[in-house]
Amino acid sequence: MKHFLADVRAFFDLSFDSLYPERSGTIVNNELNYDHVADALKELLNSEVCEELKSDSDLTRYFVSTLPDIKEKLNKDLEAIYMGDPAAQSKLEVIMAYPGFLALAAYRIAHELYHLNLPLIPRIITEYANTLTSIDIHPGARLGTHICIDHGSGVVIGETAIIGDHVKIYQGVTLGALSIPKTKTKIKRHPTIGDHVIIYAQATILGGETTIGNNSTIGGNVWITESVPENSKVFYDPWSKQSTKILRKTGN
Numbered sequence: 001m002k003h004f005l006a007d008v009r010a011f012f013d014l015s016f017d018s019l020y021p022e023r024s025g026t027i028v029n030n031e032l033n034y035d036h037v038a039d040a041l042k043e044l045l046n047s048e049v050c051e052e053l054k055s056d057s058d059l060t061r062y063f064v065s066t067l068p069d070i071k072e073k074l075n076k077d078l079e080a081i082y083m084g085d086p087a088a089q090s091k092l093e094v095i096m097a098y099p100g101f102l103a104l105a106a107y108r109i110a111h112e113l114y115h116l117n118l119p120l121i122p123r124i125i126t127e128y129a130n131t132l133t134s135i136d137i138h139p140g141a142r143l144g145t146h147i148c149i150d151h152g153s154g155v156v157i158g159e160t161a162i163i164g165d166h167v168k169i170y171q172g173v174t175l176g177a178l179s180i181p182k183t184k185t186k187i188k189r190h191p192t193i194g195d196h197v198i199i200y201a202q203a204t205i206l207g208g209e210t211t212i213g214n215n216s217t218i219g220g221n222v223w224i225t226e227s228v229p230e231n232s233k234v235f236y237d238p239w240s241k242q243s244t245k246i247l248r249k250t251g252n
Contacts, residue, residue, distance in 0.1 A: 008124040080146040099133035100149030110139035158190035172202040
């Protein structure tokens with residue numbers, strides 16, 4: 001099992017480097033070859049952990065076929081992070097040094113493997129990223145495109161969370177679940193975040209029925225367990241008995 005853990009981590013590093021060869025100093029070309037990624041996944045499927053999947057070569061072929069789509073989504077995340085952070089000097093800097101981008105790469109690779117029902121591998125990949133970045137994204141979460149995780153330390157995104165497009169998340173944000181019995185773990189437990197939403201540092205948003213409407217801004221340190229309308233601004237109000245307040249609703 002110890003070797004399997006190391007092999008999964010190595011598989012992620014190989015996959016990430018294959019998508020972005022510049023991470024390892026390799027000359028980038030337009031004819032990326034993912035054969036070595038396929039070989040590494042075959043080795044994982046030959047382990048005792050994946051005993052029942054040893055003969056299923058379709059899994060390997062399917063995963064490799066998703067890599068161009070993963071790269072396309074990551075390029076959109078890359079653009080969002082670069083444009084969303086005034087301190088970013090180049091996209092190469094984001095690729096090489098930004099924890100949010102690494103965590104998103106781990107999530108997007110693991111998310112495809114998660115839907116192939118591979119045992120342990122997706123969780124090991126995202127938990128490996130968590131050890132490197134302090135960003136915990138469950139591989140079962142559903143993230144849209146152009147996601148920007150800024151700084152990122154302490155971000156938690158749960159298994160059934162849904163995040164739309166063009167969402168910016170700062171450090172310490174939790175998209176979590178309210179306490180439920182183990183027997184109800186198959187239900188949607190985590191919130192839904194609309195498009196063009198900004199969630200500032202240390203905000204906590206909980207519950208499977210909680211939805212944050214499109215074009216809303218969630219201020220720092222708020223605690224939210226009920227839905228917020230579109231075009232809203234929510235902030236911490238120290239003078240109110242309620243922890244959050246809708247400051248403004250715009251539009252029709």
